[in-house]
Amino acid sequence: MTGPTARLLALLSLLQTARSWSGSELAERLEVTHRTVRRDVDRLRELGYPVEATLGAHGGYRLVGGTSMPPLLLEDDEAVAVALGLRTVAVHGLPGLDDAGVRALTKLSQSLPPRLRHRVRTLGAGAMTWERSGPDAVDPDVLTVLAAAAANRERVRLEYETRDGRSGPRHVEPQQLVSVRRHWYLVAFDLDRGDWRTFRADRVRSPRATGARSRHELPADDVPAHLEAAEAAMAPTYRADVTLRLPPDVARERLRDHLGDGALVPEGGGTRWRSAADTVEWLALRLLSIGCPFVVHGPPELRAHLDTIHERTRP
Structure with a gap:
């Protein structure tokens, strides 16, 4: 053993194994006296390592769980x-x-x-x-x-x-x-x-x-x-292209201040909504809150996000 510090680290390494060590075993392994083993064990305890000592034929030293996490070797x-x-x-x-x-x-x-x-x-x-x-x-x-x-x-x-x-x-x-x-x-x-x-x-x-x-x-x-x-x-933004099954005046009322620079165009019995640029999460939220059937023409990312929502909410 080269010195006290190296010996202390060697002792700690032995005690970290899942077993008990008798004082004789430790003294033999470390090539020191029983008294030195006891002194080194006390030093480890001062450093925060919970070393337990038990008496008897099957007794010895072992490292147990403490209240804090000490350094490991x-x-x-x-x-x-x-x-x-x-x-x-x-x-x-x-x-x-x-x-x-x-x-x-x-x-x-x-x-x-x-x-x-x-x-x-x-x-x-x-x-x-x-x-x-x-x-x-x-x-x-x-x-x-x-x-x-x-x-x-x-x-x-x-x-x-x-x-x-x-x-x-x-x-x-x-x-x-x-x-x-x-x-x-x-x-x-x-x-x-x-x-x-x-x-x-x-x-x-x-x-x-x-x-x-x-x-x-x-x-x-x-x-x-x-x-x-x-x-x-x-976050990437997109412009939705959606047909809403609503008259234009109702669609405009339900979108209200969320229309931005988007456009609402009459289309058959419904309304074509070309939205302002925003995230797919916001666009999906607006579509689901309008409360009418709709058809998404694009972008693919919005369709994919709505498909994901549908899969998550299916019974």
Whole structure:
């Protein structure tokens, strides 16, 4: 044993196995005296590890559950297994655990030696989850870099692909990584544009922390409001083309202030409504609230959204 610290870590590693250790076994394993074992056990207790000691022929020392979570020591294969599990939680999401999964993955990734990080990436690349595969899947390595930069208040250079498919460099100061309906968003100050921006994490490529400190900070209370405004601005909009089984005057009355720059045109015994631009969610809500039969001519996204609503509401 090289020294007290290494010995203490070795003792903790032994106690984390699911068994009791006699004082003689520990002394033999650590190559120390019984007195040193007792002193090291007391030191672990001072550090918050709940080490229980029992007397008798089958007694010994073991680590039990306490009131708080102390640091753990993991073997190489255990660390790889935990990292792979956290990558799954971070990317594919579990309700209420997305953010915790990324924070835990970031902490673990920063402490893994390069050889284990390589193993985690290799094994992660060889696995897949059927129900979550798709173009919006995010690279867990991207998440860990962005989360670490936000926590460390460090600037990042990255490549970002916009909604229209164009890609270019960005120089940002990450503020917070947020999970919203199974999508990850980065709230950051864009140094090139001189303003706060929200980035889809699945469109971020090759993020690299620069080591330079961030100088801008968005108050925590302002983050939700910023996300709401950014999400509304990023949501795609469409113009509905719908035939309403209503006379034009009744259709106009029921749409009222929601007509905007849309148009109502008489068509046979009904009305053709060409709406103002808005999201498919809002357009579907307006159609369902009008209270009449209708036929959707377009766009396909609106028809698909209404089909989804119908499937969810069928008995």
